[in-house]
Amino acid sequence: MDNSREIRVAVRDLWKVFGPDGQRVLQEDGGWAQSASREQVQEKTGHVIAIRDISFDVHVGEVFVVMGLSGSGKSTLVRCLIRLIEPTQGIVEIDGENVLEYDVEQIIELRRHKTGMVFQHYGLFPHRNVMDNVAYGLEVQGIEKESRYATALDVLARVGLKGWEESYPDELSGGMQQRVGIARALALDPEILLMDEPFSGLDPLIRRQMQDELIELQKQLHKTIVFITHDLLEALKLGDRIAILRGGSMVQLGTPEQIVMTPADDYVEEFVKDVSKARVMRVTSIMRPPALVLEHSQRLHSAVTLLRENNADAAFVAQSDGSYAGMVTLEGLSRAEHEGSSDLSAAIDDSADSVSPETSVQDLIPMVAGTRHPIAVVDEKRLLGEVDRPIVLDSLAESHAARAG
Amino acid sequence: MIDFPSFDFQLDKLIDHFVKWLTADWRFHFFRGVSATILWPLVRLEKFLQWLPVTVIILAVALLAWWSVRHKRTRKELFIVLAEAAAIGLGLTLIGLAQEQSASNGTWEWAGRSLLAAAVAIAGGFWAVGGRRPGLPELAMAGFMFIGVVGLWDAAMTTLAVVGVATTIAIMVAIPTGIVMAKSDRLQAGIRPILDLLQTMPSFVYLVPALMLFGLGKVPAIMATVMYAVAPGIRLTNLGIRLVDKELIEAAHAFGTAPRQMLFKVELPLALPTIMAGINQVIMASLAMVVIASMVGAAGLGIEVLHGIARLKVGQGFNGGLSITLLAIIIDRVTRGLQPGRESAGEPA
Numbered sequence: 001m002d003n004s005r006e007i008r009v010a011v012r013d014l015w016k017v018f019g020p021d022g023q024r025v026l027q028e029d030g031g032w033a034q035s036a037s038r039e040q041v042q043e044k045t046g047h048v049i050a051i052r053d054i055s056f057d058v059h060v061g062e063v064f065v066v067m068g069l070s071g072s073g074k075s076t077l078v079r080c081l082i083r084l085i086e087p088t089q090g091i092v093e094i095d096g097e098n099v100l101e102y103d104v105e106q107i108i109e110l111r112r113h114k115t116g117m118v119f120q121h122y123g124l125f126p127h128r129n130v131m132d133n134v135a136y137g138l139e140v141q142g143i144e145k146e147s148r149y150a151t152a153l154d155v156l157a158r159v160g161l162k163g164w165e166e167s168y169p170d171e172l173s174g175g176m177q178q179r180v181g182i183a184r185a186l187a188l189d190p191e192i193l194l195m196d197e198p199f200s201g202l203d204p205l206i207r208r209q210m211q212d213e214l215i216e217l218q219k220q221l222h223k224t225i226v227f228i229t230h231d232l233l234e235a236l237k238l239g240d241r242i243a244i245l246r247g248g249s250m251v252q253l254g255t256p257e258q259i260v261m262t263p264a265d266d267y268v269e270e271f272v273k274d275v276s277k278a279r280v281m282r283v284t285s286i287m288r289p290p291a292l293v294l295e296h297s298q299r300l301h302s303a304v305t306l307l308r309e310n311n312a313d314a315a316f317v318a319q320s321d322g323s324y325a326g327m328v329t330l331e332g333l334s335r336a337e338h339e340g341s342s343d344l345s346a347a348i349d350d351s352a353d354s355v356s357p358e359t360s361v362q363d364l365i366p367m368v369a370g371t372r373h374p375i376a377v378v379d380e381k382r383l384l385g386e387v388d389r390p391i392v393l394d395s396l397a398e399s400h401a402a403r404a405g
Numbered sequence: 406m407i408d409f410p411s412f413d414f415q416l417d418k419l420i421d422h423f424v425k426w427l428t429a430d431w432r433f434h435f436f437r438g439v440s441a442t443i444l445w446p447l448v449r450l451e452k453f454l455q456w457l458p459v460t461v462i463i464l465a466v467a468l469l470a471w472w473s474v475r476h477k478r479t480r481k482e483l484f485i486v487l488a489e490a491a492a493i494g495l496g497l498t499l500i501g502l503a504q505e506q507s508a509s510n511g512t513w514e515w516a517g518r519s520l521l522a523a524a525v526a527i528a529g530g531f532w533a534v535g536g537r538r539p540g541l542p543e544l545a546m547a548g549f550m551f552i553g554v555v556g557l558w559d560a561a562m563t564t565l566a567v568v569g570v571a572t573t574i575a576i577m578v579a580i581p582t583g584i585v586m587a588k589s590d591r592l593q594a595g596i597r598p599i600l601d602l603l604q605t606m607p608s609f610v611y612l613v614p615a616l617m618l619f620g621l622g623k624v625p626a627i628m629a630t631v632m633y634a635v636a637p638g639i640r641l642t643n644l645g646i647r648l649v650d651k652e653l654i655e656a657a658h659a660f661g662t663a664p665r666q667m668l669f670k671v672e673l674p675l676a677l678p679t680i681m682a683g684i685n686q687v688i689m690a691s692l693a694m695v696v697i698a699s700m701v702g703a704a705g706l707g708i709e710v711l712h713g714i715a716r717l718k719v720g721q722g723f724n725g726g727l728s729i730t731l732l733a734i735i736i737d738r739v740t741r742g743l744q745p746g747r748e749s750a751g752e753p754a
């Protein structure tokens with residue numbers, strides 16, 4: 001997905017120390033605090049090191065997940081990006097500008113136009129109805145009522161809340177309130193979405209549904225998303241790249257595949273080992289029928305249209321006798337079309353992953369973690385079904401929940 | 406036994422001097438100016454209230470009372486209340502006309518009284534047959550009827566004018582003060598003891614300086630009332646703003662809210678219920694000062710009580726006192742209900 005490596009947010013050597021004089025604590029006595037543990041520093045100085053020397057880039061259009069347990073500094077980190085919390089030291093660049101040098105006016109401009117934020121506890125204004133909550137960001141920009149309501153209606157339709165404009169937040173379920181929260185952020189049409197554990201307060205079923213909807217939404221919108229979660233499955237499901245925080249430090253940064261294959265964090269390692277049920281569960285028990293199967297003989301152009309219509313970015317191809325021939329992606333199709341071919345076969349990627357029905361879900365984890373496209377389940381050339389990252393991770397979440405409950 | 410030895414520390418003299426200094430020459434003109442500024446709206450409001458036909462006031466009071474009880478803000482209720490108010494208003498008008506045209510019009514007087522009885526019958530009928538208990542509108546109309554019947558209508562209008570002006574000034578002082586106090590911990594620390602002092606000081610004490618600065622009359626009464634009544638307004642405005650959910654403030658910041666927008670779009674609306682409770686307390690405190698304020702010459706219901714006490718006319722004092730109490734209850738209930746908000750917020754009875 002990240003064919004574009006353009007950097008939207010760059011964080012360099014970022015520190016946040018809570019307390020009356022964090023800067024002093026970091027500098028004094030030869031900077032001992034910089035290498036001391038959180039507990040030591042707290043005991044000696046009463047200050048809390050919430051973020052410790054963190055650097056990363058977020059690329060344009062990627063979903064960058066920050067994962068960590070409670071207290072690891074995730075909320076502090078996202079807030080530092082738009083200075084809802086003032087970083088103690090370091091650099092935060094958005095589109096090449098260091099926002100820590102911004103004055104108050106510039107910060108307000110940044111928050112009005114470039115970023116939109118979604119909160120764990122929704123943060124909706126109880127005295128405003130859904131419409132006025134969603135239009136809030138536009139309202140403070142001074143945009144006319146008519147035009148901001150028009151935008152709000154659009155965005156509400158996008159998140160599936162058409163007809164709820166007049167309701168008040170306390171009349172909505174948690175899931176619906178968070179849709180309003182997302183709509184409020186989207187109404188600004190920001191380049192960057194900051195989401196601080198947006199789905200943590202929702203029950204598992206709704207949570208998975210919201211994750212799927214976010215994936216769908218992101219397919220259309222291509223925002224740059226910084227997504228905070230304490231849930232590894234959620235991180236793996238949504239993230240293009242994942243940063244793992246522990247005790248304020250970043251212990252690993254990588255693609256979902258890298259995180260699963262070479263876990264740097266005990267917690268992640270534990271988790272990956274722990275998916276015991278995944279070892280016995282077969283892919284056939286979680287796969288779904290293939291969403292879209294193209295005929296081998298189909299014209300290239302009509303295939304592109306078909307994918308677009310189905311809002312899909314990949315599809316499987318079958319021979320005329322029904323046997324599996326491979327996969328095409330929207331990208332590959334466009335490339336082939338560009339190169340002047342009109343035949344579908346030119347775009348078929350027969351090296352694309354496919355698995356046999358005996359494959360265990362555990363073996364699927366690294367495979368789906370490595371791609372956003374579906375993977376074919378094939379039995380002796382017969383296409384049985386497909387699986388993709390959300391399906392696999394949801395099945396893991398279910399087995400987790402079943403064991404916990 | 407040794408008595409407490411005497412010291413030459415004369416705080417009282419110092420304060421006397423200060424007040425004397427305040428009242429000298431140009432400063433005197435300053436306070437005259439303030440006095441005139443307060444008197445202008447006060448006199449007009451009082452005149453206006455006394456000029457308004459009794460019917461109009463009863464109707465207005467009934468409608469306000471109907472509006473203020475949210476869960477009873479229905480068409481049917483409105484219809485009943487209007488019917489009662491119309492019967493009372495028409496009845497009072499007929500009786501009034503009959504009395505103006507001297508005794509010759511016994512029929513009108515009789516018709517008027519029947520209409521008053523009809524109002525009671527309407528309320529009673531809906532109670533007996535429909536199970537609808539008389540509520541705030543009935544209480545409000547009955548209260549004003551009582552005040553009128555005991556001959557204190559004009560006095561009550563004067564009191565309403567004084568309380569109205571005093572409350573308005575107190576609120577105009579309280580809300581901005583409460584806002585700046587909420588914005589600064591140091592200001593809060595500085596203002597708090599002053600508020601404590603204002604609220605615990607026996608209210609008589611305000612009368613003396615007010616009297617010296619503004620002379621006898623309604624203005625010192627209003628100033629003393631404001632001094633006493635402003636504190637709860639400030640306190641609750643401060644509290645309301647400070648209690649606004651920090652997560653909402655943060656969310657507002659995240660969307661680029663400028664400081665002024667924060668105040669008007671987020672903090673004040675969210676603090677409104679608390680501020681309204683403060684305003685309610687300001688009004689109640691003003692009413693509590695009515696009798697005391699009448700000692701410096703504010704006419705109105707307070708005078709009745711004062712005379713009742715001074716001349717041992719228990720009945721007169723009782724009428725005045727009960728009238729004040731009725732006004733207080735009615736205004737209290739109505740202002741509580743007038744808080745803006747929405748239907749589903751659930752109104753505790």
Ligand SMILES: Nc1ncnc2c1ncn2[C@@H]1O[C@H](COP(=O)(O)OP(=O)(O)O)[C@@H](O)[C@H]1O
Nearest residue numbers: 018048050068069070071072073074075076077
């Ligand atoms: N305002 C604050 N003052 C002092 N310590 C804080 C403050 N906010 C957060 N912390 C501390 O910083 C650490 C990181 O907090 P936070 O960013 O909220 O973690 P997370 O979102 O990952 O749960 C925690 O140890 C927390 O106690």
Ligand SMILES: [Mg+2]
Nearest residue numbers: 074075076197
């Ligand atoms: Mg958090």
